[in-house]
Amino acid sequence: MARMLLRVFLGFVIFAAAGGVLCLPHSTVRAASLTSLAQSPPAAQSPASAPLANRLATLEQQVAAARSSGDNAWMLVCCALVLLMTGPGLALFYGGLVRKKNVLGTMMQSFALMAIVTVCWALFGYSLSFAPGNSFIGGFGFLFLRGVGAAPNAAYAATIPQQTFMLFQLMFAIITPALITGAFAERMKFSAMALFMILWSFIVYYPLAHMVWGQGGLLNASLGGKFPTLDFAGGTVVHISSGVSALVCALYLGKRLGYPREISPPHSVVLSFIGACLLWVGWIGFNAGSALAAGSLASSAFVATQFGAAAGVLGWAGAEWLRNGKPSALGAVSGAVAGLVAITPASGFVGPMSSLLIGLIAGLLGYFMVTVVKSKLGYDDSLDAFGVHGACGTVGALLTGVFATSAVNPIFRDPHGHALAVGLLDGNAGQLLNQFIAVAISWTLAIVGSLVVLKIVDALIGLRVTAEHEIQGLDLSQHGEEGYNLEV
Amino acid sequence: MTKLEAIIRPSSLDPVKDALREIGVEGMTVSEVRGHGRQKGHTEVYRGREYSVDLLPKIKIEMVLADSRVEEVVETVLKAARTGQIGDGKIFLSRIDDAIRIRNEERGEAAL
Numbered sequence: 042m043a044r045m046l047l048r049v050f051l052g053f054v055i056f057a058a059a060g061g062v063l064c065l066p067h068s069t070v071r072a073a074s075l076t077s078l079a080q081s082p083p084a085a086q087s088p089a090s091a092p093l094a095n096r097l098a099t100l101e102q103q104v105a106a107a108r109s110s111g112d113n114a115w116m117l118v119c120c121a122l123v124l125l126m127t128g129p130g131l132a133l134f135y136g137g138l139v140r141k142k143n144v145l146g147t148m149m150q151s152f153a154l155m156a157i158v159t160v161c162w163a164l165f166g167y168s169l170s171f172a173p174g175n176s177f178i179g180g181f182g183f184l185f186l187r188g189v190g191a192a193p194n195a196a197y198a199a200t201i202p203q204q205t206f207m208l209f210q211l212m213f214a215i216i217t218p219a220l221i222t223g224a225f226a227e228r229m230k231f232s233a234m235a236l237f238m239i240l241w242s243f244i245v246y247y248p249l250a251h252m253v254w255g256q257g258g259l260l261n262a263s264l265g266g267k268f269p270t271l272d273f274a275g276g277t278v279v280h281i282s283s284g285v286s287a288l289v290c291a292l293y294l295g296k297r298l299g300y301p302r303e304i305s306p307p308h309s310v311v312l313s314f315i316g317a318c319l320l321w322v323g324w325i326g327f328n329a330g331s332a333l334a335a336g337s338l339a340s341s342a343f344v345a346t347q348f349g350a351a352a353g354v355l356g357w358a359g360a361e362w363l364r365n366g367k368p369s370a371l372g373a374v375s376g377a378v379a380g381l382v383a384i385t386p387a388s389g390f391v392g393p394m395s396s397l398l399i400g401l402i403a404g405l406l407g408y409f410m411v412t413v414v415k416s417k418l419g420y421d422d423s424l425d426a427f428g429v430h431g432a433c434g435t436v437g438a439l440l441t442g443v444f445a446t447s448a449v450n451p452i453f454r455d456p457h458g459h460a461l462a463v464g465l466l467d468g469n470a471g472q473l474l475n476q477f478i479a480v481a482i483s484w485t486l487a488i489v490g491s492l493v494v495l496k497i498v499d500a501l502i503g504l505r506v507t508a509e510h511e512i513q514g515l516d517l518s519q520h521g522e523e524g525y526n527l528e529v
Numbered sequence: 530m531t532k533l534e535a536i537i538r539p540s541s542l543d544p545v546k547d548a549l550r551e552i553g554v555e556g557m558t559v560s561e562v563r564g565h566g567r568q569k570g571h572t573e574v575y576r577g578r579e580y581s582v583d584l585l586p587k588i589k590i591e592m593v594l595a596d597s598r599v600e601e602v603v604e605t606v607l608k609a610a611r612t613g614q615i616g617d618g619k620i621f622l623s624r625i626d627d628a629i630r631i632r633n634e635e636r637g638e639a640a641l
Contacts, residue, residue, distance in 0.1 A: 306573060306580045361574075371575055412577025425576060 112200040115335035122326025123212035127219045133316030138424045141308040142514025143227045144524035150222040158215045167207050169247040176259040179251045196256045198333040217279045223424030224287030225294050231519040233504045245490035253278050260479045270479035274331035276386025276438040277483040284431020285487035293495045296421035310371050317374035324381045328388040342388040349400035353380015356404020379407030383437030390445035399440050403433040442476030530625040531599045535590045537618040541610040542588045548609040558591045568616035595638045
């Protein structure tokens, strides 16, 4: 019996391995010839009888199909990885940093956004971000996901179904507002949070995503933007927009009761630690997936991401070690996030050594922002959404203009198809100006948009929980439950 | 009867419990408490913000003893809970008027 099971198992392994060979994305010719043996029409099996042109056409079709299935497999995994960043990654990261009485309220904000943003994305969000429109916002072409199906949208990703592209972008639209929740943690009403995020997506996220990544967007580097901006995976769209909006929220809502004297330390650095590790893993999908294909650019972005995160850890924890005599666990994981934020816009444009430098600068900057700047200026950005995402996102966007190189990604070409210089060190000083323009537009949109939305929500339903509810905690006052019922 | 309350280091709980079992002490109540005596607290730093922790985690053991056993038990706790460093804790002794076993209403030392 056991021997039979073993044989069945071995057979399965061999079968699976053969399947793996068939699916290898870039040994396309081999994959195509193997698939043609397995499943091509009868005409191809008797080569002599079919005209050469037909056989070539069949072969080309199969090559394209093999390429597509390889790219699509990778992108589907990346979609799941980026979703993992919000839940449980960010939910744990933020949940651990708050006080015990707010853990569920904080995690619930991230989780609720997974649902709310998804529904909005299906109805109108994807269309307003990625359907052809004007320079500032997408049109209504993809409303209710009309026409978004298995066929690729060649403007964005020619080898994967547009549905996959739509899904991948959705995950970005989820995590961006979820990042903001760190700034108003422990004091915003759940209802106000939900309404704020829906309106904020309309006024800030969809326009910015369209400007930077959408067809015809003002800042789009490869699809005819007026100021071609390098933002590989969302330095402006995700991190500047969320980080700067976070600062506006923190200032508008005011400090938590008793801040800073009576606020107790993070209730579980362990949860935050696990969350940050999941963020790092998910970020691989975020950045390497932004290649939108399983090719060498994805590998390069993976390398940049890993190195940026690692150098961020050394920057932040190293600064602590020098200043306090101890490197803290929370500092180390915060440094990883800072490095990941800064490398995000650069990840598809810079080499490994530039990535190390960008990550290191971000780690040091993040530490400086949350320890020195925040206490000097006295705002209560509770979980440092601005200090990490706003500040490091801005520096990352600018440094992308410095270190981007055509050796990694020849995104600019002359009419003859020759690669042109990309970043400052590559010989294209003008790019830094474009990066500045994009940063300025992102900051302005985030500040103005957030203020408008805060005013509207404040007038309609009010933003803050009552003092009584704030003391009681969000878990009980907003959700009627407690995170920890450990005692009898 | 005498009540013995010992506030000790959390790390001393197991040695004290074992030592008391060896001399045949039968009952005790243990709780996790926070406090400080002469031992200073410490500071913790989270993202550059310092939090001073002056109430430290301690363990409180409560036992009610027949008067004849008090000295022996005190000796045992002292020996098992002492490290010689500040923060080893304290023992408090107080008089107990009566004790009643809920199950059968026995009173006095018979209830212990």
